[in-house]
Amino acid sequence: MEAIKWILQMANKDLKRILFGVLLTFITTGAAFIYPVIYSRIIDDVIVGGQMNLLVPLFSAVVIIALMRSLVYYWQSWVMESATQNSIKRLRLYLYEKLEKLDQGYYGENRTGDLMMKLTGDLDWVRHFLAWIVPNVITNVVLLIATLTIFFFTSPLLTVCSLVFAPVTTFASMKLRKVLRPLHDRVREESSRLNITVQENISGNRVVKAFCREDFEIKNFEERNIAYCDASINSVRTWWKYGPYISGIGSSMTVVLLVLGGIFVINGNITLGQLTLFLNLAWGLNGPISLIANVVNDHQRFMASVDKIMTIYYAQPDIVSPENGQDASDIKGDIEFKNVSFTVSGNQILKDINFHAKPGQTVAIMGPTGSGKTTLVSMISRFMDPIQGSVCIDGVDIREYNLGSLRSRIGMAMQDVFLFSDTVDSNIAYGKFDAEDEWVHECAVDADADSFIKRMPYGYDTIVGERGVGLSGGQRQRISLARALAYDSPILILDDTTSAVDMETEEYIQGRLKARKKKATTIIIAQRISSVREADCIYIIEDGRVSEFGTHKELLEKKGYYYGIYCLQQGLTEDARAAKAGEVKSNG
Numbered sequence: 001m002e003a004i005k006w007i008l009q010m011a012n013k014d015l016k017r018i019l020f021g022v023l024l025t026f027i028t029t030g031a032a033f034i035y036p037v038i039y040s041r042i043i044d045d046v047i048v049g050g051q052m053n054l055l056v057p058l059f060s061a062v063v064i065i066a067l068m069r070s071l072v073y074y075w076q077s078w079v080m081e082s083a084t085q086n087s088i089k090r091l092r093l094y095l096y097e098k099l100e101k102l103d104q105g106y107y108g109e110n111r112t113g114d115l116m117m118k119l120t121g122d123l124d125w126v127r128h129f130l131a132w133i134v135p136n137v138i139t140n141v142v143l144l145i146a147t148l149t150i151f152f153f154t155s156p157l158l159t160v161c162s163l164v165f166a167p168v169t170t171f172a173s174m175k176l177r178k179v180l181r182p183l184h185d186r187v188r189e190e191s192s193r194l195n196i197t198v199q200e201n202i203s204g205n206r207v208v209k210a211f212c213r214e215d216f217e218i219k220n221f222e223e224r225n226i227a228y229c230d231a232s233i234n235s236v237r238t239w240w241k242y243g244p245y246i247s248g249i250g251s252s253m254t255v256v257l258l259v260l261g262g263i264f265v266i267n268g269n270i271t272l273g274q275l276t277l278f279l280n281l282a283w284g285l286n287g288p289i290s291l292i293a294n295v296v297n298d299h300q301r302f303m304a305s306v307d308k309i310m311t312i313y314y315a316q317p318d319i320v321s322p323e324n325g326q327d328a329s330d331i332k333g334d335i336e337f338k339n340v341s342f343t344v345s346g347n348q349i350l351k352d353i354n355f356h357a358k359p360g361q362t363v364a365i366m367g368p369t370g371s372g373k374t375t376l377v378s379m380i381s382r383f384m385d386p387i388q389g390s391v392c393i394d395g396v397d398i399r400e401y402n403l404g405s406l407r408s409r410i411g412m413a414m415q416d417v418f419l420f421s422d423t424v425d426s427n428i429a430y431g432k433f434d435a436e437d438e439w440v441h442e443c444a445v446d447a448d449a450d451s452f453i454k455r456m457p458y459g460y461d462t463i464v465g466e467r468g469v470g471l472s473g474g475q476r477q478r479i480s481l482a483r484a485l486a487y488d489s490p491i492l493i494l495d496d497t498t499s500a501v502d503m504e505t506e507e508y509i510q511g512r513l514k515a516r517k518k519k520a521t522t523i524i525i526a527q528r529i530s531s532v533r534e535a536d537c538i539y540i541i542e543d544g545r546v547s548e549f550g551t552h553k554e555l556l557e558k559k560g561y562y563y564g565i566y567c568l569q570q571g572l573t574e575d576a577r578a579a580k581a582g583e584v585k586s587n588g
Helices: 002-010 012-032 034-048 052-101 104-109 112-154 156-162 166-203 205-210 214-266 272-280 283-313 373-378 403-407 424-428 437-446 450-454 473-486 503-515 552-558 561-569 573-587
Strands: 335-344 347-357 362-366 388-393 410-413 491-495 521-525 537-542 545-550
Touching: 002 052, 002 112, 012 034, 012 052, 012 112, 034 052, 034 272, 052 112, 052 283, 112 156, 112 166, 112 272, 112 283, 156 214, 166 214, 166 283, 214 272, 335 373, 347 373, 347 537, 347 545, 362 373, 362 561, 373 491, 373 521, 410 473, 424 437, 424 473, 437 450, 437 473, 437 503, 450 473, 473 491, 473 503, 537 552, 537 561, 545 552, 545 561, 552 561
Parallel strands: 362 521, 362 537, 410 491, 491 521
Antiparallel strands: 335 347, 335 388, 537 545
16 A cells, blocks of 8 residues: 555656546457457358348448557557656656755665666666556456456356356465565565676776776676576566466366357357357456466566665655754854764764864864764764764854755865766866856866866866776865865865875965965865964864864974874884873873
8 A cells, every 4th residue: 555655646747647548548448349249240140140231331340440449559558658757757856856865874874786776677667567567457457347247248157157267366366476576576686786786896997907806806796697697587487387377277268168158059048149259258358367477476576666766765864954944155164063972873983072163264183094083074064963062153053054055155075086977177166067167277276286187188178087087096186176165165174185195286285275365264184294284273083082182383292193193204203102102101
């Protein structure tokens, strides 16, 4: 029932067209009954009765009905196909919009290949079921009822004899339904795993080649391919165990009708024309009975797909805009963390974090890998919310801002650089699609990307490969930085943005950022002392806590973590060891 409710919601706008298609199905089915009736009259009235004057009208009626039925059938096919395609188009768009709005946590829990399968193969099965299986079921139900009605009015006894195998067919169909469902679930799961393997290997092709793992990945794909093939064959094999029996029962009815009907004609219970009517309408019983196995098979595949699609359809993001959320368009960029803690699956990532960045200030965050730095800055854009405490911008808890308005005021150059398969210009102007070329070029200059972009085959109109394939790590980082700068927001977050560039380039970028006319509140995550030494305040995060903070000079005087990193990067290894030993002792 849940699936039916969901389908009706999905096809609501095309429901009238679908119902019209069903009406056309009734017409084509009804027209099919006219032929046997006419054939019966030709035998009884023309051949046996000698009324030759009826031959031409009856023959003409058959031809006209056949032509009209063909036209209506193709009309019905077009109406159902176009209506269901439109419904699936809207559903695919709805699901894609839903995916765009779901939290980062959802993507962490669901595999990319599985999500792609839901928006492609699973949706196609839903469309196939609506466009072809449902009309077929309706056609055959009408066919069965109409055939039985005609049969009963012609010869009740012969009708009862023709239904002797019906209980066996029903039992076999119920058994088939129970067996096929888990098999189709397995096929769908193996198909998803196969997609994931392909997607990961295409995206990670560089890594595969760098570590000479081509043979391993080919073998891995072969295993997934075999598993999918075996699951599909197993499903078909199981279906064939029952399908032939159900189809055979339907065919047996024709034999029963022929033998018993011949006896009835000999005994004078029915006419030869009526026997012809029974034999010509035998498909009205055979068809629905033979179709049961196919319908059960397709229905189970449909349900397996629907269950997967509904996981997206009914998914809800944890992070949403509040009703009547505040507009963030006029924020100045005053950022304050108040006793912020964050936990994932029982693992505490951040503990009682407090820090303050005033409008226009540059605040740097340093710390060991895995200490929670990226998690910390992700909270500013509400990619996640604190378990305890609050993050405020201009004195207002960010959970009170409209989510879209808030994020439109925060520019980010992320640690994991992602570039779209588009022009360099489009990638830089991604957050500000109406940006003038002059502004795009200015931001590229500030990110030290302009010079290498101009050397590319088509300059700013050069198409970059998927995820920036064809560019060096430093080039991707600089385009990503230019994209963040082009957003022209009062808050700028730079997550390890210059780790892949040389010291000279980094110094140039820092100089350009200082010289920018509009000074944004800038949060920098970095591992290099050279990246953070000019910051107004530097916070050190260790084990999810702020272990020390201050300016470059103040932190050197404290001789803690920062001082140790400084000595290490300056080549003062003995001082670095001494600082580390002192830190361990003080922590002990």
